[in-house]
Amino acid sequence: MAQRVRRKYLKKCLTRPRKGGAAKKRRQMEQRKRLVVLGMDETVVARMNAREVLTKLKYPAKIGKE
Numbered sequence: 001m002a003q004r005v006r007r008k009y010l011k012k013c014l015t016r017p018r019k020g021g022a023a024k025k026r027r028q029m030e031q032r033k034r035l036v037v038l039g040m041d042e043t044v045v046a047r048m049n050a051r052e053v054l055t056k057l058k059y060p061a062k063i064g065k066e
Helices: 007-011 021-038 042-047 050-058 060-065
Strands: none
Touching: 021 042, 021 050, 021 060
């Protein structure tokens, strides 16, 4: 006895749009510029990886105190 496919599963979108590489690079550059505006040295920001940049941006008040 075969099971039937329910309507809930037929309506569901099968393909999910993915983020593009150019958009990701643009976002990362904007985040780096934001750190420089907040007062961090540009050479220090250039040496940071993407994850470090994001963790710094979580607490912008701490950046000004450093």
